[in-house]
Amino acid sequence: MLLCDIGNTSYHFYNGTQDFRYSVDEFNPQSIAEQTFYISVNHTLKQKLHNLTNWIDLERFIDRKQFYETMGIDRIVAIETIKNGVIIDAGSAITVDVVKEGGFEGGFIYPGMNAMAQCYKNISSALDYSFNFELDLGKMPKNSQDAISYGYLKPFVDEIKSKNLPIILTGGDALEFKKIFPDAQLDQELLFKGMKKIITKANLC
Amino acid sequence: MLLCDIGNTSYHFYNGTQDFRYSVDEFNPQSIAEQTFYISVNHTLKQKLHNLTNWIDLERFIDRKQFYETMGIDRIVAIETIKNGVIIDAGSAITVDVVKEGGFEGGFIYPGMNAMAQCYKNISSALDYSFNFELDLGKMPKNSQDAISYGYLKPFVDEIKSKNLPIILTGGDALEFKKIFPDAQLDQELLFKGMKKIITKANLC
Numbered sequence: 182m183l184l185c186d187i188g189n190t191s192y193h194f195y196n197g198t199q200d201f202r203y204s205v206d207e208f209n210p211q212s213i214a215e216q217t218f219y220i221s222v223n224h225t226l227k228q229k230l231h232n233l234t235n236w237i238d239l240e241r242f243i244d245r246k247q248f249y250e251t252m253g254i255d256r257i258v259a260i261e262t263i264k265n266g267v268i269i270d271a272g273s274a275i276t277v278d279v280v281k282e283g284g285f286e287g288g289f290i291y292p293g294m295n296a297m298a299q300c301y302k303n304i305s306s307a308l309d310y311s312f313n314f315e316l317d318l319g320k321m322p323k324n325s326q327d328a329i330s331y332g333y334l335k336p337f338v339d340e341i342k343s344k345n346l347p348i349i350l351t352g353g354d355a356l357e358f359k360k361i362f363p364d365a366q367l368d369q370e371l372l373f374k375g376m377k378k379i380i381t382k383a384n385l386c
Numbered sequence: 387m388l389l390c391d392i393g394n395t396s397y398h399f400y401n402g403t404q405d406f407r408y409s410v411d412e413f414n415p416q417s418i419a420e421q422t423f424y425i426s427v428n429h430t431l432k433q434k435l436h437n438l439t440n441w442i443d444l445e446r447f448i449d450r451k452q453f454y455e456t457m458g459i460d461r462i463v464a465i466e467t468i469k470n471g472v473i474i475d476a477g478s479a480i481t482v483d484v485v486k487e488g489g490f491e492g493g494f495i496y497p498g499m500n501a502m503a504q505c506y507k508n509i510s511s512a513l514d515y516s517f518n519f520e521l522d523l524g525k526m527p528k529n530s531q532d533a534i535s536y537g538y539l540k541p542f543v544d545e546i547k548s549k550n551l552p553i554i555l556t557g558g559d560a561l562e563f564k565k566i567f568p569d570a571q572l573d574q575e576l577l578f579k580g581m582k583k584i585i586t587k588a589n590l591c
Binding site for chain 2: 291296
């Protein structure tokens with residue numbers, strides 16, 4: 182049995198002991214013969230996988246009523262794993278969800294680091310820098326790289342901290358974000374834990 | 387005499403009584419016969435204008451030593467106009483600069499509203515929404531449009547407010563941002579005031 186969380190840019194697998202990623206553009210889901218329970222925010226792939234009998238979409242076993250209609254299934258699955266905290270899923274988009282006493286308080290979506298770097302670059306080649314995650318966020322910047330790094334990171338960090346809740350970090354860029362949230366708990370298996378919970382609840386295996 | 391502030395997407399003119407904008411892609415600077423004092427963050431256009439004798443680049447009359455090397459000339463000119471405050475220049479990029487007792491404290495760069503909307507859209511068509519500037523920023527969002535609007539606006543607003551200084555709004559999207567900074571002073575002539583100051587100081591006319 183495999184678990185798979187499909188995002189906009191990658192398939193993220195878990196085989197019970199290890200997790201691994203494949204690019205959405207390069208990976209062929211037909212190359213997997215094992216039974217694979219998955220969730221997907223990627224609607225094009227969802228359509229494709231529908232025809233593969235060993236790929237089982239967990240979305241139909243999830244109760245959406247606490248959430249809003251267009252909310253990404255990955256966020257819902259992650260939320261189901263914790264009782265109190267802010268979940269930051271740092272992928273091509275960054276989703277931030279607040280959970281208090283097991284209830285969903287709401288959440289927001291922020292661009293992922295690659296999308297945001299591309300965004301600055303698209304505005305002007307003068308803003309073509311990578312982000313400095315080691316920046317001192319206590320000081321107003323006085324150079325271009327720090328000016329965009331601060332713009333991307335400082336307001337975001339303060340917003341998260343203002344919730345005064347434990348922070349759980351997951352997603353492909355979680356390690357970078359750990360630098361600016363040193364006290365956060367890093368959990369690359371968060372979504373898989375949520376998926377296992379759903380499988381057990383629905384008696385799927 | 388005309389004044390002109392050239393950005394990444396538009397020429398912003400001032401004729402002493404009125405301001406007007408032309409798109410960088412469509413406007414031909416040779417169509418202007420009058421003497422025009424300008425500043426430009428658009429390096430391609432700067433090169434072009436260099437050959438037009440009636441277009442005078444104010445950058446060479448500006449003392450850059452208080453600022454950093456790659457800092458946009460528009461930000462420097464705006465800063466020169468105030469003694470205390472946070473200047474938000476909301477164009478294709480949003481520059482935020484903090485001035486205290488006439489000194490530059492530092493500043494940061496955030497994507498403009500069109501660039502940011504495009505950024506979300508590039509991540510996924512599921513994030514293709516315009517921003518809701520009337521959003522209640524005191525509540526965590528529970529729908530997709532608010533989730534991206536909150537992500538773009540809430541951390542930004544809090545960051546600006548944390549400076550506890552008067553806010554001065556300028557730039558092409560200033561009116562939209564006035565909705566989330568109702569107490570801000572709107573000044574579409576801010577850069578032109580700065581340019582006039584430089585012209586007077588350098589005895590250019």
